[in-house]
Amino acid sequence: MNSRERVRAAINHHQPDRVPLDLGGTEVTGIAAGAYARLRRALGLPERPPKVSEPYQMLAQVDDDVRCRLGIDTVPLQLPVTIFGFRNEGWKLWQLFDGTQVLVPERFVTREAENGDLLLFPRGDTSAPPSARMPRGGFYFDAIIRQEPLDQVSLDPEEWVRQVCSVYTDEDLRYLESEAKRLYESTDWSIVCVFGGGEFGEISSVPAVGVPYPKGIRDPMEWYVAHITRPEYIKGIFEIQCEIGLRNAELLWQAVGDKVDVVYVSGTDFGTQQGAFISPSMYREFYKPYHKRLNDWIHQHTTWKVFYHTCGSIVDLLDDFSESGIDILNPVQCSAHGMDPAFLKRAYGDRFVFWGAGVDTQSTLPFGTPDQVYEQVRERIHILSPGGGFVFSAVHNVQNNVPPENMLAMFEALRAHGA
Numbered sequence: 001m002n003s004r005e006r007v008r009a010a011i012n013h014h015q016p017d018r019v020p021l022d023l024g025g026t027e028v029t030g031i032a033a034g035a036y037a038r039l040r041r042a043l044g045l046p047e048r049p050p051k052v053s054e055p056y057q058m059l060a061q062v063d064d065d066v067r068c069r070l071g072i073d074t075v076p077l078q079l080p081v082t083i084f085g086f087r088n089e090g091w092k093l094w095q096l097f098d099g100t101q102v103l104v105p106e107r108f109v110t111r112e113a114e115n116g117d118l119l120l121f122p123r124g125d126t127s128a129p130p131s132a133r134m135p136r137g138g139f140y141f142d143a144i145i146r147q148e149p150l151d152q153v154s155l156d157p158e159e160w161v162r163q164v165c166s167v168y169t170d171e172d173l174r175y176l177e178s179e180a181k182r183l184y185e186s187t188d189w190s191i192v193c194v195f196g197g198g199e200f201g202e203i204s205s206v207p208a209v210g211v212p213y214p215k216g217i218r219d220p221m222e223w224y225v226a227h228i229t230r231p232e233y234i235k236g237i238f239e240i241q242c243e244i245g246l247r248n249a250e251l252l253w254q255a256v257g258d259k260v261d262v263v264y265v266s267g268t269d270f271g272t273q274q275g276a277f278i279s280p281s282m283y284r285e286f287y288k289p290y291h292k293r294l295n296d297w298i299h300q301h302t303t304w305k306v307f308y309h310t311c312g313s314i315v316d317l318l319d320d321f322s323e324s325g326i327d328i329l330n331p332v333q334c335s336a337h338g339m340d341p342a343f344l345k346r347a348y349g350d351r352f353v354f355w356g357a358g359v360d361t362q363s364t365l366p367f368g369t370p371d372q373v374y375e376q377v378r379e380r381i382h383i384l385s386p387g388g389g390f391v392f393s394a395v396h397n398v399q400n401n402v403p404p405e406n407m408l409a410m411f412e413a414l415r416a417h418g419a
Contacts, residue, residue, distance in 0.1 A: 003073035007190035007261055011305045011328065011353050013389045019381055019418035021411075022355065022393040024062030025074035025192040026264050027054050028309045028330060029356070029393040032139060032400035034100045035407070036060035042404035043069055049101045051091060055108055055120070056083050056132070056204065058096070058140045059397060067189070070411055073391075075183055077260060078194035079172055084108075084131065085123040085210030097137050098400070110134075119144075120209075128212035139400040143207035147218040157236030160216035164205050165244050173255045180256035190261045192307070195252060197245030198265040198294045200238045200287055227278070227286060234286060242290045246297055258303045262328065265294065271312020274337045283317055288324050295325030307355065311396065313337040315344075322351045331396045332357035334380070341383045354384055355391040359410055365394060366402045370409035377413035385418070392418065 001009065001017045009016040022029045031039065033050045041047055043066065050060035062072065080088040082105065090106030107124030116136035122128055132141035168176075176193075183191050199205060206223045208214035217223050217233070226234055252263075268287075270277050278286075295306050307328040308321070314329075315338035321329070329352045334341045341357055357380055359365050364376050384390040392414055398407065 002188035004188050004190045004261070007073050007391065010388045010391055011262065013350065013353070013387060015386070015388050017419065019385050019414065020073040020190070020391045021071055021414060021418075022074040022192070022391055023070065023072050023398075024060070024067075025072075025076050025393075026194055026307070026309070026330075027057065027059060028267060028396055030054065030057070030059040031062070031398040032402075033058050033060040033102045034096050034098055034139065034400040035398050035402050035404075036062070036066075037100050037102070038404045039407050040066060042408055045069065049093060049103045051088075051103045052094075052105075052108075053088055054082065055104060056141055056209070057397060058102075058400070060102075071415070073190055074192050075187060075189040076194060077176065077180055077183060077191050077256070079175065083204065083210055084120065096139070096400075097134075122208075122210050122212045125212055131207070131209040131211075141209075143204070143209050145207055145219045146214055147222065148215065150217065150222070152230075155216055155230070155233050157216075157233055158240055160237050161240040161244070163211045163214055163216075164208055165241055167244055168248050168251045168255075173251055176252065177255040180259045184259040191256075191259055192262045192264060193252070193256065193260045193304075195249070195263040195265055196267070197248045197252075198242075198291060198306075198308075199268055200241055200266070200290050201234075202266065202268045204267070224277075227282065231286075238286070238290050242293055245294050249294065249297055250301070253302050253304075260304060262307050263298065263304045264307045264309070265298075266291070267309040269312065270310045270317055271314040271333070271336060273312060273335075275313050276316050277312075280316055280320055283320055288320055291321075291324040291326070299325060305353065311336075313339055315339060318348055318352075322348070326352070328353040328355045328391075330355040331393070333395050335360050335362060335395070341380060345384050345386075349384075349387065349389055353389045353391065356393050356395055357384060357390075358392045358414070359394050361395045361397070361399060361402075365406055365410065366399055368406065370405045373406045373409040374413040377410055378417045381414065381417045 006016040007020045053061035086107030091103040094104040109124045110118045118134040119130035120132040122131045305327040309330045313336035
């Protein structure tokens with residue numbers, strides 16, 4: 001099988017010739033820029049500064065030579081615009097705290113705070129308050145909360161949505177159409193489109209780090225509380241987002257059609273280490289209707305599989321996720337309560353594709369030995385791969401502090417046991 005055939009077999013619950021590999025196909029299956037630079041070196045590939053294509057988490061753009069060397073089966077399709085509102089263009093050199101040289105977009109503008117932290121600005125506009133902070137010695141940015149005092153009367157769902165969501169422009173669609181055509185015709189990789197049209201409650205969008213002066217509820221703590229104190233405001237936001245998502249799904253299908261295999265629809269986290277953020281009844285009230293509307297449209301009008309990312313223990317929500325039409329679950333955090341991979345495969349393997357789960361990124365990958373990494377990868381493949389329905393990636397992004405020998409052990413185990 002080539003990569004496209006391999007992924008299509010797996011996501012349709014057929015046994016591929018080997019387990020498909022994703023690295024860099026989405027913003028939650030990627031690799032930190034510092035770790036990526038060390039991986040290139042360990043692979044013996046020419047050293048060059050990685051492009052930081054996702055500056056919130058400081059993720060590297062995976063190059064084609066790495067994709068070929070490792071046997072990666074996926075390639076991303078997304079607009080070249082970051083969460084901070086500036087485009088991935090005009091690349092310039094920049095240095096991580098650990099000394100790694102990287103390339104960042106020209107509108108990636110930082111200033112040093114008095115304590116040595118780095119401040120980043122929405123749209124690169126230094127006349128606006130900074131919207132994100134990288135702690136001194138850190139690896140990625142945290143949002144700065146810039147919520148204005150709340151006035152119940154002036155809380156406007158449409159204003160909230162207008163600042164972070166929009167219908168595709170003609171320019172957007174031309175770019176997506178031409179890039180999908182190029183990737184489909186010139187490669188055999190499976191195209192994963194970062195659509196994001198169903199990110200209801202996606203917490204990274206709440207602070208609106210790409211907006212100079214955000215309006216409405218922009219504090220994540222206040223956002224969660226508002227599900228109880230201001231439910232109609234939250235539902236009003238979701239209703240407008242859903243209409244935009246449905247329109248964009250239609251426009252995207254017209255632009256890229258069946259060249260795309262998978263659409264990343266949502267990255268809203270519903271799980272913690274010990275259990276779900278919310279009860280099943282609250283999920284059914286606030287989220288499920290909108291998930292189902294969007295997923296039903298996709299299933300009725302396209303050939304795409306819908307990909308949802310949600311960290312943590314989500315076992316209490318899996319039946320509802322299935323009923324709402326989710327095809328692919330990521331990152332499959334097996335270390336969280338109730339997320340045993342053997343149980344998940346046995347109970348839900350016919351309903352979900354598990355995209356992730358390959359190795360624990362909280363402990364084993366960064367802090368284990370290469371042998372421990374190899375053994376965990378071998379075990380996860382043995383459990384999750386039979387009958388298809390499994391695409392390998394680490395549990396969330398490979399972090400900056402992962403030793404290169406552990407990364408090599410992960411890929412070696414996949415090569416040895418993935419067939």
